Amino acid sequence: EADIYQTPRYLVIGTGKKITLECSQTMGHDKMYWYQQDPGMELHLIHYSYGVNSTEKGDLSSESTVSRIRTEHFPLTLESARPSHTSQYLCASSEFRGSSGANVLTFGAGSRLTVL
Amino acid sequence: QKEVEQNSGPLSVPEGAIASLNCTYSDRGSQSFFWYRQYSGKSPELIMSIYSNGDKEDGRFTAQLNKASQYVSLLIRDSQPSDSATYLCAVRTGGSYIPTFGRGTSLIVHP
Secondary structure (H helix, E strand, C coil), X not given: CCCEEEECCEEEECCCCCEEEEEEECCCCCEEEEEEECCCCCCEEEEEEEECCEEEXXXXXXXXXXXXXXXXXXXXEECCCCHHHCEEEEEEXXXXXXXXXXXXXXXXXXXXXXXX | CCCEECCCCCEEEECCCCEEEEEEECCCCCCEEEEXXXXXXXXXXXXXXXXXXXXXXXXXXXXXEECCCCEEXXXXXXXXXXXXXXXXXXXECCCCCCCEECCCEEEEEEC
Protein backbone atom coordinates (compact mmCIF):
# COMPACT_ATOMS: atom_id res chain seq x y z
CA GLU A 1 0.00 0.00 0.00
CA ALA A 2 1.37 3.41 -0.98
CA ASP A 3 2.15 5.44 2.09
CA ILE A 4 4.57 7.79 3.84
CA TYR A 5 6.51 6.58 6.86
CA GLN A 6 8.29 8.46 9.61
CA THR A 7 10.65 7.06 12.22
CA PRO A 8 11.07 7.35 15.09
CA ARG A 9 7.56 8.29 16.19
CA TYR A 10 8.83 9.47 19.55
CA LEU A 11 12.35 10.44 20.58
CA VAL A 12 13.65 11.77 23.89
CA ILE A 13 17.26 12.79 23.72
CA GLY A 14 19.81 14.86 25.60
CA THR A 15 21.18 18.23 24.60
CA GLY A 16 24.05 18.15 22.14
CA LYS A 17 23.18 14.83 20.53
CA LYS A 18 22.96 14.40 16.78
CA ILE A 19 19.62 13.09 15.53
CA THR A 20 18.19 12.07 12.21
CA LEU A 21 14.47 11.85 11.58
CA GLU A 22 13.66 9.46 8.76
CA CYS A 23 10.94 9.94 6.15
CA SER A 24 10.19 7.56 3.29
CA GLN A 25 7.33 7.42 0.82
CA THR A 26 6.28 4.69 -1.56
CA MET A 27 4.06 6.81 -3.81
CA GLY A 28 6.79 7.93 -6.19
CA HIS A 29 6.08 11.59 -5.39
CA ASP A 30 8.72 14.01 -6.56
CA LYS A 31 8.00 16.70 -3.96
CA MET A 32 8.66 16.24 -0.25
CA TYR A 33 8.40 18.58 2.72
CA TRP A 34 9.27 18.91 6.40
CA TYR A 35 6.98 20.89 8.67
CA GLN A 36 7.40 21.78 12.33
CA GLN A 37 4.34 22.09 14.55
CA ASP A 38 4.09 22.82 18.26
CA PRO A 39 0.95 21.58 20.08
CA GLY A 40 -2.07 23.65 19.12
CA MET A 41 -0.03 25.85 16.84
CA GLU A 42 0.22 26.30 13.09
CA LEU A 43 2.35 24.35 10.63
CA HIS A 44 5.70 25.88 9.72
CA LEU A 45 7.50 24.78 6.56
CA ILE A 46 11.19 24.24 7.36
CA HIS A 47 12.49 22.36 4.29
CA TYR A 48 11.25 21.13 0.94
CA SER A 49 12.52 19.29 -2.10
CA TYR A 50 11.32 19.26 -5.69
CA GLY A 51 13.29 16.13 -6.52
CA VAL A 52 16.55 14.26 -6.17
CA ASN A 53 19.45 16.55 -5.24
CA SER A 54 17.08 19.50 -4.83
CA THR A 55 16.52 20.95 -1.36
CA GLU A 56 15.40 24.37 -0.19
CA LYS A 57 14.82 26.09 3.13
CA GLY A 58 11.27 26.94 4.03
CA ASP A 59 9.63 29.90 5.69
CA LEU A 60 10.78 29.10 9.22
CA SER A 61 14.47 29.35 9.96
CA SER A 62 15.73 26.01 11.19
CA GLU A 63 19.08 24.68 12.33
CA SER A 64 18.28 21.34 10.75
CA THR A 65 19.52 20.08 7.40
CA VAL A 66 18.00 17.72 4.86
CA SER A 67 19.16 15.59 1.95
CA ARG A 68 17.42 14.02 -1.05
CA ILE A 69 19.62 11.35 -2.58
CA ARG A 70 16.75 9.05 -3.50
CA THR A 71 13.25 9.98 -4.59
CA GLU A 72 11.61 8.07 -1.79
CA HIS A 73 13.82 9.21 1.10
CA PHE A 74 14.03 12.66 2.73
CA PRO A 75 15.80 12.56 6.11
CA LEU A 76 16.12 15.55 8.44
CA THR A 77 19.20 15.94 10.63
CA LEU A 78 19.96 18.04 13.69
CA GLU A 79 23.71 18.09 14.34
CA SER A 80 23.38 19.25 17.96
CA ALA A 81 19.95 19.03 19.54
CA ARG A 82 18.80 21.73 21.95
CA PRO A 83 15.66 22.04 24.12
CA SER A 84 14.37 24.69 21.67
CA HIS A 85 14.17 21.92 19.05
CA THR A 86 11.49 20.14 21.06
CA SER A 87 8.51 19.91 18.71
CA GLN A 88 6.49 17.70 16.37
CA TYR A 89 8.09 17.20 12.95
CA LEU A 90 5.78 16.26 10.08
CA CYS A 91 6.99 14.92 6.74
CA ALA A 92 4.77 15.19 3.66
CA SER A 93 4.95 14.37 -0.01
CA SER A 94 2.96 15.45 -3.05
CA GLU A 95 2.52 15.07 -6.75
CA PHE A 96 1.68 18.15 -8.74
CA ARG A 97 -1.27 17.58 -11.04
CA GLY A 98 -0.71 20.22 -13.69
CA SER A 99 -4.09 20.25 -15.41
CA SER A 100 -6.02 21.08 -12.25
CA GLY A 101 -3.24 22.92 -10.47
CA ALA A 102 -3.61 20.62 -7.51
CA ASN A 103 -0.73 19.86 -5.18
CA VAL A 104 -2.28 17.64 -2.55
CA LEU A 105 -0.01 16.85 0.39
CA THR A 106 0.00 13.47 2.11
CA PHE A 107 1.43 13.62 5.62
CA GLY A 108 3.27 11.02 7.63
CA ALA A 109 2.32 10.24 11.22
CA GLY A 110 4.96 12.61 12.59
CA SER A 111 7.99 12.41 14.85
CA ARG A 112 7.66 13.93 18.29
CA LEU A 113 11.06 15.11 19.51
CA THR A 114 11.84 16.04 23.11
CA VAL A 115 15.28 17.42 23.90
CA LEU A 116 16.17 17.48 27.59
CA GLN B 1 -1.11 40.42 6.91
CA LYS B 2 -0.92 36.66 6.67
CA GLU B 3 -1.56 35.17 3.25
CA VAL B 4 -4.20 32.78 4.56
CA GLU B 5 -6.40 33.86 7.46
CA GLN B 6 -8.62 31.70 9.62
CA ASN B 7 -10.41 32.38 12.88
CA SER B 8 -8.66 30.16 15.42
CA GLY B 9 -11.92 29.50 17.31
CA PRO B 10 -12.92 27.36 19.00
CA LEU B 11 -16.15 27.09 17.07
CA SER B 12 -18.63 25.17 19.16
CA VAL B 13 -21.77 23.66 17.58
CA PRO B 14 -24.31 21.15 18.82
CA GLU B 15 -24.50 17.70 17.33
CA GLY B 16 -26.61 17.68 14.17
CA ALA B 17 -26.04 21.35 13.37
CA ILE B 18 -24.22 22.85 10.40
CA ALA B 19 -20.67 23.96 11.12
CA SER B 20 -19.37 26.77 8.92
CA LEU B 21 -15.63 27.34 8.69
CA ASN B 22 -14.21 30.30 6.82
CA CYS B 23 -10.88 31.18 5.26
CA THR B 24 -9.70 34.29 3.41
CA TYR B 25 -6.59 34.65 1.30
CA SER B 26 -4.65 37.61 -0.03
CA ASP B 27 -3.20 36.48 -3.37
CA ARG B 28 -5.68 36.98 -6.22
CA GLY B 29 -3.60 34.62 -8.37
CA SER B 30 -4.38 31.67 -6.10
CA GLN B 31 -5.44 28.61 -8.02
CA SER B 32 -6.02 25.67 -5.70
CA PHE B 33 -7.75 25.52 -2.35
CA PHE B 34 -7.74 22.72 0.19
CA TRP B 35 -9.29 21.81 3.51
CA TYR B 36 -7.36 19.49 5.81
CA ARG B 37 -8.61 18.02 9.07
CA GLN B 38 -6.21 17.46 11.96
CA TYR B 39 -7.24 15.55 15.03
CA SER B 40 -5.39 16.35 18.24
CA GLY B 41 -1.98 14.68 18.20
CA LYS B 42 -2.42 13.45 14.63
CA SER B 43 -1.31 14.57 11.18
CA PRO B 44 -3.42 16.63 8.78
CA GLU B 45 -5.47 14.70 6.24
CA LEU B 46 -7.14 16.09 3.14
CA ILE B 47 -10.91 16.47 3.25
CA MET B 48 -11.70 18.52 0.18
CA SER B 49 -10.05 20.39 -2.64
CA ILE B 50 -11.69 23.00 -4.86
CA TYR B 51 -10.41 24.89 -7.88
CA SER B 52 -13.39 26.66 -9.45
CA ASN B 53 -15.87 29.20 -8.16
CA GLY B 54 -18.97 27.71 -6.63
CA ASP B 55 -19.76 24.76 -4.44
CA LYS B 56 -18.31 21.27 -4.30
CA GLU B 57 -20.06 18.64 -2.25
CA ASP B 58 -18.71 15.38 -0.84
CA GLY B 59 -21.02 13.62 1.57
CA ARG B 60 -21.64 15.87 4.57
CA PHE B 61 -18.94 18.30 3.46
CA THR B 62 -19.37 21.23 1.08
CA ALA B 63 -16.55 23.51 0.02
CA GLN B 64 -17.46 26.94 -1.30
CA LEU B 65 -15.11 29.16 -3.29
CA ASN B 66 -15.57 32.82 -4.15
CA LYS B 67 -12.49 34.10 -5.95
CA ALA B 68 -13.86 37.63 -6.37
CA SER B 69 -14.20 37.99 -2.61
CA GLN B 70 -11.12 35.84 -1.94
CA TYR B 71 -12.66 33.45 0.49
CA VAL B 72 -13.19 29.74 0.73
CA SER B 73 -15.45 28.05 3.24
CA LEU B 74 -16.23 24.56 4.47
CA LEU B 75 -19.68 23.54 5.58
CA ILE B 76 -20.18 20.39 7.62
CA ARG B 77 -23.78 19.25 7.72
CA ASP B 78 -25.20 17.05 10.48
CA SER B 79 -22.09 17.66 12.60
CA GLN B 80 -20.95 14.73 14.73
CA PRO B 81 -18.71 14.68 17.82
CA SER B 82 -16.21 12.80 15.65
CA ASP B 83 -15.90 15.96 13.53
CA SER B 84 -14.25 17.72 16.48
CA ALA B 85 -10.81 18.64 15.18
CA THR B 86 -8.78 21.52 13.82
CA TYR B 87 -9.56 22.38 10.21
CA LEU B 88 -6.70 23.81 8.16
CA CYS B 89 -7.28 25.89 5.06
CA ALA B 90 -4.48 25.70 2.48
CA VAL B 91 -4.09 27.81 -0.63
CA ARG B 92 -1.73 27.32 -3.54
CA THR B 93 -0.87 30.83 -4.58
CA GLY B 94 0.35 31.81 -8.02
CA GLY B 95 4.01 31.12 -8.70
CA SER B 96 4.53 28.41 -6.13
CA TYR B 97 3.74 24.72 -5.96
CA ILE B 98 3.68 24.83 -2.19
CA PRO B 99 0.35 25.48 -0.49
CA THR B 100 0.26 28.06 2.28
CA PHE B 101 -1.56 26.88 5.39
CA GLY B 102 -3.72 28.97 7.67
CA ARG B 103 -3.50 28.69 11.45
CA GLY B 104 -6.53 26.42 11.53
CA THR B 105 -9.95 26.65 13.19
CA SER B 106 -10.72 24.42 16.14
CA LEU B 107 -14.19 22.87 15.88
CA ILE B 108 -15.95 21.34 18.86
CA VAL B 109 -19.16 19.39 18.29
CA HIS B 110 -20.91 18.77 21.58
CA PRO B 111 -23.57 16.09 22.10
